Amino acid sequence: MHHFNCLRLTALHASRFTLHVSRFTFCALCLLTACTTLPELDDENAVYYWRTEWRLDSLERDWVAHYDIHKVYCRYFDVVIDEDDNNEPYPNATISFVDSVPSDLEIIPTVYITEACMHQPHEGMAERLVKRIVQMNETHDVMGVKEIQIDCDYTLRSRQTYYDFLEEVRREAAAHQLRLSTTIRLHQLSMPVPPVDYGVLMIYNTGDPQKFEERNPILDLRDVQPYLRYLDDYQLPLAAAYPVYEWLRTISGVHITHEVGADEILQVKSAVEAERNDLRHTILLYHLDADNIQRYENETFDAIYRH
């Protein structure tokens, strides 16, 4: 919990520091490029798949088809630090492909990297990571992969190492004709943009988990509001990801359930799109699961996926 607060404080500092940087960068860009506009993403519906087994049931298949979803950002594995092995990063919780991947779905292999992995550079990690993804695609006949995504809650401390790592991943991925994207958390909007083709703005996990009685830690417009001012200046094409998941926690043995009301999601969507129009193009939900599908009315999904 203290760790969380530290991160929040870091983000607070970061926002002030990088505000100046981004203003400077923006002015410099204006002078040099006469304010070139960012390329816009396509109008697309997509979804994250965040389980450890690839297996879609009939409800999930129907839902994917119904919402015309052709892109699934599928978590392939995590990368964590092995404290028993000289603090070297290693893959963990790799997905197992129980079913085959339908040919009409484009999979975007997604790798979650813990922030601790980015406290120092790890030579060769980018190459190993891309090689592993490519091998997983080949072993399990995952065809038509055009892109990979890296997810990391980088902070001021780890940002530079992470960006250097992304540069390497991008080079390695390009050798396999793969694009690169990364997740962007709200507090990361105040930092310089990462070296990727585009980012997915994670519009969830916005609150303080400790203060869950005051605000929904998954999503609350009041927690999003302070970051909206960064959106317009953020020089990276962005997709938007919204939460439809439920968070079950046990605090001192007490079960606490969090889920976000449809109204809240739609209010936030409206607020972020008002601030930055291109966030209405590529829209993702976190995450694909029968329970999540049943949690909301069709009208809610229709409204979230409205471009």
Added chain:
Amino acid sequence: MRFIAISCMLACYQSVLACAWVETHNYYLFHVYDSEEFRHRVHDISNDNWRTYLGSTEDYYYFNANEVKDFARKKGDDLMVNYVNNLERYLKCASEVRAESWDYPTKDELAQRNRVINSVLQYAQGKLSSRLRSQHGLLVMRCNMLLGKHSDNITFWEQTASKYIESVYKEMMKNIYAGALYKTGQTDRATQIFAEQGDWESLMTQFYLKRSYAAIRDEYLSNPNSAALPFLVQDFVNNTQEAVDEDGYGKLFVRDISTREAEQMVQFAGQVVKEGKTKTPALWMTARAWMEYLLGNPVQAIAHIDEAVKLDGTDWMKNCARVIRLYIRSAQYQVSPQFDTYLGTELAWMQQMSKQTHELFYENALDRIVHQQLADKYAKAGRIETSMALLAATHAYEYENALDTLEVHSLLSFIDYFNNPSTNTLDSYLKPHINFDAINLDDLIGTKYLRLCQWDEAIPWLKKVPMSYYNSRGYAIYAARRRTDVEPWIKRQWLPLGAEYEYEEQHMTANPKITFATDMRDREAELRKLKGKDYQQACYDLAVRYAQCSFTGDCWFLMRDGKSELDEVRANETDFNAKAVGLLRRASQTTDVQLKERALFALSYAYLNPDRWFEHVWNRTTSKFDTKPQPQTLQYKAFAALIDFEQTNSKGVSTYVSRCDEYIQFRKYWKE
């Protein structure tokens, strides 16, 4: 071999319990289901089997394939050699499947792995009529599990393995069978097997997201004697307990939804007993009583727990009911001879059960009952010695703390209590748990008198303590090097770098506590005779010594065994810093300029002023801390007096004042 690996969420759940800063003693009392039972049983029996095969009498902890094969070859047991060879091939594949490496297997490597597993499977299937059919049957099911052939495993168990003789291998096969049922969507049947086997981890994984009153009700409605019910009820009741315990987070539970859910469960438990369909009414009635107590209804709780101990249930359930009855009665009953007798009987029973079962449950229950109910109850009833003996029985650090802060006459009474013969069952139970060390006690009693500034009373006790005792104490390195006549506001007595972390035998020849007590006795006696400047100088000198022996001083070891940043003035201890401040005020009245300056400077010393002259307030605009002076504090006033002294004294102030960084800071704000 486990079917379902425990989830990360469970690890988090358990870690919450382990992260408490202060011991809350909130051990679970509702304990009818052992979370380690299956794991231990399978592990222990398997190891026993290998040990028996090897003809060894030594403890056997880890399966060693080479050792078994060598032994089997000597015996000419080819079947065992082949079995172990194939078991190793299987285990290697299984570890490769589990292992996460950067080199992801290719299709060919996966195919090769599958070929090996299929080959082991084929081998094992061919030995199902052999002497080691159970072991080979288990190998068949393990291979099927890795290959994802869950339906094959279901068929194999139902048609073949279920008819094998009872053994640990059969139990493991049944566990894999339950896993196959789970994998193929037959979760209810899987649940029953996991529950019957006591496979807590698989049950918890299966039910993690579903544990609730509603889940318990549904499970009961589908089968009033479902094997999963003890697991679910225990989980629910302990969550209730955890929630209302005094651990900070627990208060969160007392929110409408959770309280309502617990109350629904209370009602439901009563309904279950009334319906008479359950074979274990003790489980439900105990749950009801314990939750009633936790929710603040002790009267109903007592009535229902008295009923619960008479009802049917497993031994665990009945014992659990008895322990909870002891807790509730300990909370509600008055101290009396009758209660003493009851308590003595129950505590002796718990001790016996603890020895018999080797279950931590009874020790934990004792700990909770004593620390949350009995120690305080007996202390309030004036039975300090019983309260202390109860604490001693729990072996908790609170006993040492209580011993340390106990009034000296109470400690002497406690020693008398220990030395006199027992007069009732409670004393008979308690006294063997008390362990006194005579030298330690002499030092403690002497130190307690020191803490009260009763120097003459302290000295005789301290004289009984040999120097070897002081030279071997952890604080000896400080005691040997520090002096009580050094002004702490001018010079700190730091030890050489690293000395604190290296053991160095000390050779003190004089007891530092007696030296101090004698010095203080003489100085205080002298003080009463003095007047004027001499009196003020003597006040200052005494203040130096009081400040040194306080918990913030360099000679803290005179009054306590250890030092911590969290230290404060303890119960039955003089506030030595406050005494120092009083004496310094008197000293500061002197006309001796040097003494006045020293006294005023001492009065501004941070350790004599718990309330600082400033506060740091976070400034959200500048992202820095702002210093806000606090003129109402004594330290502020002391620094202000020092400035006044500087301004009125023709020579200004000495360098020890002018170079003091805090004084410099204060002057900055004083000017503002």
